[in-house]
Amino acid sequence: MPTHTYFGRSASLPVGRSTRAPVQKSGGAGVAPRIDAEGFFEGYASLFGVADLGRDVVMPGAFRATLAQRTAGGVKQLWQHDPRHPVGEWLDIAEDHRGLRVLGRLDLELPKARELHRLITRGSVDGLSIGFKAESERRDPSTGLRQLEKLDLWEISIVSFPLLPQARIASRGDGRGIKGGGMPATVASRRRMAQF
Template sequence: MDGHFTGYASLFGVPDLGRDVVAPGAFAASLAARGAAGIRMLWQHDPAEPVGRWLSLREDSRGLRVAGQLNLAVQRARELDALLREGSLDGLSIGFRTVRAQPQRGGLRRLEAIDLWEISLVTFPLQTGARIAAPDRTSLAQDLHALARRMAPPRRPAPPSTRPGSRPAAILPAPSARFA
Protein backbone atom coordinates (compact mmCIF):
# COMPACT_ATOMS: atom_id res chain seq x y z
CA MET A 1 0.00 0.00 0.00
CA ASP A 2 1.17 3.54 -0.64
CA GLY A 3 -0.76 5.47 2.01
CA HIS A 4 -2.82 7.62 -0.40
CA PHE A 5 -6.51 8.22 0.28
CA THR A 6 -9.32 10.66 -0.51
CA GLY A 7 -12.60 11.61 1.10
CA TYR A 8 -14.67 14.40 2.65
CA ALA A 9 -13.60 15.97 5.95
CA SER A 10 -16.79 18.04 6.17
CA LEU A 11 -20.13 18.16 4.35
CA PHE A 12 -21.97 21.40 3.65
CA GLY A 13 -25.47 21.86 5.01
CA VAL A 14 -25.43 18.66 7.07
CA PRO A 15 -25.73 19.02 10.87
CA ASP A 16 -23.05 17.22 12.86
CA LEU A 17 -23.67 15.58 16.23
CA GLY A 18 -22.68 18.86 17.94
CA ARG A 19 -25.47 20.65 16.00
CA ASP A 20 -23.09 22.65 13.79
CA VAL A 21 -23.84 23.10 10.08
CA VAL A 22 -20.94 24.16 7.84
CA ALA A 23 -21.87 26.67 5.12
CA PRO A 24 -20.34 26.52 1.62
CA GLY A 25 -17.31 28.81 1.48
CA ALA A 26 -16.63 28.52 5.22
CA PHE A 27 -13.11 27.16 4.60
CA ALA A 28 -12.15 29.51 1.74
CA ALA A 29 -10.15 32.12 3.67
CA SER A 30 -8.39 29.54 5.81
CA LEU A 31 -7.41 27.39 2.82
CA ALA A 32 -6.18 30.47 0.95
CA ALA A 33 -4.07 31.56 3.93
CA ARG A 34 -2.65 28.15 4.92
CA GLY A 35 -2.97 25.88 1.91
CA ALA A 36 -2.87 22.11 2.27
CA ALA A 37 0.69 22.22 3.64
CA GLY A 38 -0.41 24.40 6.56
CA ILE A 39 -3.13 22.03 7.78
CA ARG A 40 -1.93 19.11 9.92
CA MET A 41 -2.97 15.49 9.49
CA LEU A 42 -3.39 13.93 12.93
CA TRP A 43 -4.68 10.73 14.50
CA GLN A 44 -7.73 11.33 16.76
CA HIS A 45 -6.97 15.12 17.05
CA ASP A 46 -3.80 14.35 19.06
CA PRO A 47 -1.06 16.92 18.28
CA ALA A 48 1.50 14.32 19.40
CA GLU A 49 0.29 11.98 16.63
CA PRO A 50 0.98 13.50 13.19
CA VAL A 51 0.54 10.70 10.64
CA GLY A 52 0.96 12.24 7.19
CA ARG A 53 0.27 15.26 5.04
CA TRP A 54 -2.55 16.68 2.99
CA LEU A 55 -1.89 16.75 -0.73
CA SER A 56 -4.99 18.79 -1.58
CA LEU A 57 -7.89 20.40 0.25
CA ARG A 58 -10.67 22.04 -1.71
CA GLU A 59 -14.27 22.98 -1.36
CA ASP A 60 -16.66 21.56 -3.92
CA SER A 61 -20.46 21.52 -4.04
CA ARG A 62 -20.62 18.71 -1.47
CA GLY A 63 -18.08 19.82 1.13
CA LEU A 64 -14.38 19.85 1.97
CA ARG A 65 -12.78 17.30 -0.37
CA VAL A 66 -9.40 16.00 0.79
CA ALA A 67 -6.57 13.93 -0.63
CA GLY A 68 -3.86 12.82 1.74
CA GLN A 69 -0.88 10.58 2.12
CA LEU A 70 0.05 8.73 5.27
CA ASN A 71 3.76 8.82 6.12
CA LEU A 72 4.55 5.11 6.07
CA ALA A 73 7.87 5.74 7.83
CA VAL A 74 5.73 6.38 10.94
CA GLN A 75 4.55 3.23 12.74
CA ARG A 76 1.08 4.63 13.55
CA ALA A 77 0.60 5.62 9.89
CA ARG A 78 1.42 2.05 8.77
CA GLU A 79 -1.19 0.77 11.22
CA LEU A 80 -3.75 3.29 9.95
CA ASP A 81 -3.00 2.37 6.34
CA ALA A 82 -3.71 -1.28 7.13
CA LEU A 83 -6.98 -0.35 8.86
CA LEU A 84 -8.03 1.89 5.95
CA ARG A 85 -7.32 -0.80 3.37
CA GLU A 86 -9.38 -3.42 5.18
CA GLY A 87 -12.25 -0.99 5.85
CA SER A 88 -11.94 -0.89 9.65
CA LEU A 89 -11.24 2.86 9.72
CA ASP A 90 -12.86 5.54 7.58
CA GLY A 91 -13.69 8.60 9.73
CA LEU A 92 -12.44 12.17 9.25
CA SER A 93 -12.88 15.12 11.61
CA ILE A 94 -11.89 18.77 11.45
CA GLY A 95 -10.14 20.77 14.17
CA PHE A 96 -10.89 24.48 13.85
CA ARG A 97 -11.61 27.83 15.46
CA THR A 98 -14.95 29.44 14.65
CA VAL A 99 -14.50 32.83 12.97
CA ARG A 100 -18.15 33.60 12.17
CA ALA A 101 -21.33 31.70 13.03
CA GLN A 102 -25.06 32.38 13.06
CA PRO A 103 -27.67 30.69 15.25
CA GLN A 104 -30.30 28.74 13.32
CA ARG A 105 -33.70 27.29 14.14
CA GLY A 106 -33.76 24.07 16.10
CA GLY A 107 -30.69 24.92 18.14
CA LEU A 108 -28.34 24.60 15.16
CA ARG A 109 -25.34 26.84 14.54
CA ARG A 110 -24.39 27.78 10.97
CA LEU A 111 -20.60 28.03 10.62
CA GLU A 112 -19.94 30.68 7.97
CA ALA A 113 -16.18 31.13 8.43
CA ILE A 114 -13.81 28.57 9.92
CA ASP A 115 -10.10 28.82 10.74
CA LEU A 116 -9.07 25.24 9.91
CA TRP A 117 -6.07 23.95 11.89
CA GLU A 118 -6.07 20.22 11.37
CA ILE A 119 -7.97 17.28 9.94
CA SER A 120 -7.80 13.99 11.80
CA LEU A 121 -8.38 10.40 10.92
CA VAL A 122 -10.80 9.25 13.60
CA THR A 123 -12.75 6.21 14.69
CA PHE A 124 -16.02 8.11 15.24
CA PRO A 125 -16.45 11.40 13.32
CA LEU A 126 -18.70 14.09 14.78
CA GLN A 127 -20.13 14.59 11.30
CA THR A 128 -21.19 11.07 10.43
CA GLY A 129 -20.82 11.60 6.68
CA ALA A 130 -17.21 12.83 6.93
CA ARG A 131 -15.53 9.73 5.56
CA ILE A 132 -12.55 8.41 3.69
CA ALA A 133 -13.61 6.96 0.36
CA ALA A 134 -13.33 3.20 0.11
CA PRO A 135 -10.36 2.24 -2.04
CA ASP A 136 -11.46 1.18 -5.51
CA ARG A 137 -9.82 -2.21 -5.66
CA THR A 138 -11.50 -3.06 -8.96
CA SER A 139 -9.91 -0.22 -10.87
CA LEU A 140 -6.55 -0.90 -9.20
CA ALA A 141 -6.69 -4.51 -10.36
CA GLN A 142 -7.67 -3.37 -13.86
CA ASP A 143 -4.81 -0.83 -13.89
CA LEU A 144 -2.31 -3.52 -12.84
CA HIS A 145 -3.53 -5.92 -15.53
CA ALA A 146 -3.29 -3.19 -18.17
CA LEU A 147 0.23 -2.33 -17.04
CA ALA A 148 1.25 -6.00 -17.15
CA ARG A 149 -0.10 -6.29 -20.70
CA ARG A 150 1.87 -3.20 -21.78
CA MET A 151 5.07 -4.49 -20.19
CA ALA A 152 4.78 -8.07 -21.48
CA PRO A 153 6.91 -8.99 -24.49
CA PRO A 154 4.96 -9.39 -27.72
CA ARG A 155 3.44 -12.84 -28.14
CA ARG A 156 4.95 -15.00 -30.87
CA PRO A 157 2.89 -17.57 -32.68
CA ALA A 158 3.26 -21.05 -31.25
CA PRO A 159 5.37 -23.44 -33.32
CA PRO A 160 3.48 -26.21 -35.08
CA SER A 161 2.77 -29.15 -32.85
CA THR A 162 4.89 -32.24 -33.29
CA ARG A 163 2.78 -34.43 -31.06
CA PRO A 164 1.66 -37.73 -32.55
CA GLY A 165 -1.76 -37.43 -34.09
CA SER A 166 -1.63 -33.63 -34.42
CA ARG A 167 -2.72 -32.05 -37.66
CA PRO A 168 -0.11 -30.12 -39.59
CA ALA A 169 -0.46 -26.37 -39.73
CA ALA A 170 -1.65 -24.90 -43.00
CA ILE A 171 1.27 -24.10 -45.22
CA LEU A 172 1.08 -20.73 -46.86
CA PRO A 173 3.18 -19.76 -49.85
CA ALA A 174 6.18 -17.60 -49.01
CA PRO A 175 5.84 -14.00 -50.07
CA SER A 176 7.68 -13.33 -53.29
CA ALA A 177 10.31 -10.67 -53.43
CA ARG A 178 10.25 -8.25 -56.28
CA PHE A 179 13.00 -5.89 -57.16
CA ALA A 180 12.58 -3.18 -59.68
Protein backbone atom coordinates in the same frame (compact mmCIF):
# COMPACT_ATOMS: atom_id res chain seq x y z
CA MET B 1 -20.06 35.27 19.60
CA PRO B 2 -18.47 32.69 21.90
CA THR B 3 -16.40 29.92 20.39
CA HIS B 4 -16.25 26.52 22.05
CA THR B 5 -13.85 23.66 21.56
CA TYR B 6 -14.76 20.00 21.50
CA PHE B 7 -11.75 17.67 21.77
CA GLY B 8 -12.20 14.18 20.40
CA ARG B 9 -15.94 14.69 20.60
CA SER B 10 -18.24 11.86 19.60
CA ALA B 11 -21.75 10.78 20.39
CA SER B 12 -20.54 8.86 23.44
CA LEU B 13 -17.76 11.06 24.84
CA PRO B 14 -18.09 14.06 27.16
CA VAL B 15 -17.52 17.54 25.81
CA GLY B 16 -14.48 19.61 26.81
CA ARG B 17 -14.74 23.36 26.27
CA SER B 18 -12.18 26.06 25.59
CA THR B 19 -12.11 29.41 23.88
CA ARG B 20 -8.57 29.28 22.49
CA ALA B 21 -8.11 25.91 20.83
CA PRO B 22 -9.71 24.59 17.64
CA VAL B 23 -13.00 22.74 17.44
CA GLN B 24 -12.84 19.16 16.23
CA LYS B 25 -15.62 17.54 14.26
CA SER B 26 -15.49 13.96 13.03
CA GLY B 27 -17.19 12.00 10.32
CA GLY B 28 -17.10 8.49 8.95
CA ALA B 29 -18.29 4.90 9.11
CA GLY B 30 -19.16 2.16 6.67
CA VAL B 31 -17.47 -0.02 4.11
CA ALA B 32 -13.72 -0.43 3.71
CA PRO B 33 -12.25 2.85 2.46
CA ARG B 34 -9.95 3.34 -0.50
CA ILE B 35 -6.25 3.70 0.25
CA ASP B 36 -3.42 2.51 -1.93
CA ALA B 37 -0.22 0.66 -1.01
CA GLU B 38 1.74 3.93 -0.87
CA GLY B 39 -0.70 5.49 1.59
CA PHE B 40 -2.59 7.84 -0.76
CA PHE B 41 -6.29 8.36 0.00
CA GLU B 42 -9.11 10.84 -0.62
CA GLY B 43 -12.40 11.84 0.89
CA TYR B 44 -14.51 14.63 2.31
CA ALA B 45 -13.50 16.08 5.68
CA SER B 46 -16.67 18.19 5.92
CA LEU B 47 -19.97 18.49 4.05
CA PHE B 48 -21.86 21.73 3.55
CA GLY B 49 -25.37 22.13 4.90
CA VAL B 50 -25.40 18.85 6.85
CA ALA B 51 -25.98 18.92 10.61
CA ASP B 52 -23.54 16.81 12.59
CA LEU B 53 -24.42 14.99 15.81
CA GLY B 54 -23.32 18.08 17.76
CA ARG B 55 -25.94 20.19 15.91
CA ASP B 56 -23.37 22.20 13.94
CA VAL B 57 -23.71 22.90 10.21
CA VAL B 58 -20.75 24.03 8.08
CA MET B 59 -21.96 26.55 5.50
CA PRO B 60 -20.68 26.81 1.90
CA GLY B 61 -17.60 29.04 1.71
CA ALA B 62 -16.68 28.54 5.37
CA PHE B 63 -13.13 27.45 4.46
CA ARG B 64 -12.52 29.96 1.65
CA ALA B 65 -10.44 32.46 3.64
CA THR B 66 -8.35 29.91 5.52
CA LEU B 67 -7.53 28.00 2.33
CA ALA B 68 -6.45 31.26 0.68
CA GLN B 69 -4.03 31.89 3.58
CA ARG B 70 -2.86 28.36 4.30
CA THR B 71 -1.80 25.71 1.77
CA ALA B 72 -2.73 22.05 2.18
CA GLY B 73 0.72 21.46 3.69
CA GLY B 74 -0.05 24.03 6.38
CA VAL B 75 -2.99 21.96 7.65
CA LYS B 76 -1.76 19.13 9.86
CA GLN B 77 -2.79 15.49 9.36
CA LEU B 78 -3.24 13.86 12.77
CA TRP B 79 -4.54 10.64 14.27
CA GLN B 80 -7.49 11.28 16.63
CA HIS B 81 -6.71 15.04 16.89
CA ASP B 82 -3.59 14.19 18.89
CA PRO B 83 -0.71 16.59 18.12
CA ARG B 84 1.67 13.87 19.35
CA HIS B 85 0.55 11.69 16.43
CA PRO B 86 1.07 13.34 13.05
CA VAL B 87 0.59 10.54 10.51
CA GLY B 88 1.11 12.13 7.10
CA GLU B 89 0.37 15.16 5.00
CA TRP B 90 -2.47 16.74 3.08
CA LEU B 91 -1.57 17.17 -0.58
CA ASP B 92 -4.74 18.93 -1.70
CA ILE B 93 -7.61 20.55 0.22
CA ALA B 94 -10.37 22.35 -1.67
CA GLU B 95 -13.97 23.43 -1.33
CA ASP B 96 -16.39 22.21 -3.98
CA HIS B 97 -20.19 22.19 -4.23
CA ARG B 98 -20.41 19.30 -1.74
CA GLY B 99 -17.91 20.21 0.97
CA LEU B 100 -14.23 20.12 1.91
CA ARG B 101 -12.50 17.68 -0.45
CA VAL B 102 -9.13 16.27 0.63
CA LEU B 103 -6.30 14.23 -0.83
CA GLY B 104 -3.76 12.92 1.64
CA ARG B 105 -0.88 10.55 2.09
CA LEU B 106 0.14 8.61 5.17
CA ASP B 107 3.87 8.70 5.95
CA LEU B 108 4.50 4.95 5.98
CA GLU B 109 7.92 5.44 7.57
CA LEU B 110 6.08 6.25 10.82
CA PRO B 111 4.96 3.22 12.89
CA LYS B 112 1.62 4.86 13.77
CA ALA B 113 0.93 5.60 10.08
CA ARG B 114 1.71 1.98 9.11
CA GLU B 115 -0.71 0.79 11.80
CA LEU B 116 -3.32 3.26 10.57
CA HIS B 117 -2.81 2.11 6.97
CA ARG B 118 -3.68 -1.44 8.04
CA LEU B 119 -6.77 -0.23 9.92
CA ILE B 120 -7.99 1.83 6.95
CA THR B 121 -7.35 -1.05 4.54
CA ARG B 122 -9.41 -3.38 6.75
CA GLY B 123 -12.20 -0.85 7.09
CA SER B 124 -11.73 -0.55 10.86
CA VAL B 125 -11.16 3.21 10.59
CA ASP B 126 -12.47 5.60 7.93
CA GLY B 127 -13.63 8.75 9.72
CA LEU B 128 -12.36 12.24 8.94
CA SER B 129 -12.61 15.15 11.34
CA ILE B 130 -11.74 18.83 11.17
CA GLY B 131 -9.96 20.84 13.86
CA PHE B 132 -10.77 24.53 13.62
CA LYS B 133 -11.53 27.82 15.31
CA ALA B 134 -14.93 29.30 14.45
CA GLU B 135 -14.41 32.90 13.31
CA SER B 136 -18.02 33.54 12.31
CA GLU B 137 -21.09 31.61 13.38
CA ARG B 138 -24.76 32.14 14.10
CA ARG B 139 -27.52 30.18 15.76
CA ASP B 140 -30.60 29.41 13.66
CA PRO B 141 -33.48 30.35 16.01
CA SER B 142 -35.94 28.02 14.31
CA THR B 143 -33.78 24.87 14.53
CA GLY B 144 -31.24 25.66 17.23
CA LEU B 145 -28.46 24.60 14.85
CA ARG B 146 -25.15 26.47 14.97
CA GLN B 147 -24.27 27.60 11.44
CA LEU B 148 -20.51 27.85 10.96
CA GLU B 149 -19.90 30.59 8.38
CA LYS B 150 -16.13 31.17 8.56
CA LEU B 151 -13.59 28.71 9.96
CA ASP B 152 -9.86 28.84 10.60
CA LEU B 153 -8.84 25.26 9.69
CA TRP B 154 -5.91 23.99 11.78
CA GLU B 155 -5.91 20.26 11.18
CA ILE B 156 -7.80 17.34 9.70
CA SER B 157 -7.65 14.05 11.56
CA ILE B 158 -8.35 10.46 10.72
CA VAL B 159 -10.61 9.25 13.56
CA SER B 160 -12.37 6.21 14.98
CA PHE B 161 -15.57 7.79 16.26
CA PRO B 162 -16.94 10.39 13.85
CA LEU B 163 -19.41 13.15 14.57
CA LEU B 164 -20.48 13.74 10.95
CA PRO B 165 -21.23 10.25 9.57
CA GLN B 166 -21.07 11.35 5.91
CA ALA B 167 -17.57 12.90 6.11
CA ARG B 168 -15.10 10.10 5.50
CA ILE B 169 -12.39 8.51 3.43
CA ALA B 170 -13.94 7.54 0.08
CA SER B 171 -15.14 3.95 0.16
CA ARG B 172 -13.88 1.14 -2.04
CA GLY B 173 -16.13 0.14 -4.87
CA ASP B 174 -18.40 3.15 -4.66
CA GLY B 175 -17.41 4.04 -8.22
CA ARG B 176 -17.38 7.74 -7.46
CA GLY B 177 -14.34 8.81 -5.49
CA ILE B 178 -13.83 12.54 -5.45
CA LYS B 179 -13.55 13.03 -9.19
CA GLY B 180 -16.06 10.36 -10.25
CA GLY B 181 -14.10 7.15 -10.48
CA GLY B 182 -11.35 6.80 -7.98
CA MET B 183 -8.21 8.62 -7.07
CA PRO B 184 -7.80 11.97 -8.79
CA ALA B 185 -5.28 12.41 -11.57
CA THR B 186 -3.15 14.54 -9.25
CA VAL B 187 -2.11 11.42 -7.32
CA ALA B 188 0.19 10.22 -10.11
CA SER B 189 1.86 13.61 -10.35
CA ARG B 190 2.19 13.83 -6.55
CA ARG B 191 3.84 10.40 -6.48
CA ARG B 192 6.36 11.48 -9.12
CA MET B 193 7.14 14.65 -7.16
CA ALA B 194 7.56 12.67 -3.92
CA GLN B 195 10.29 10.56 -5.52
CA PHE B 196 12.57 13.58 -5.96
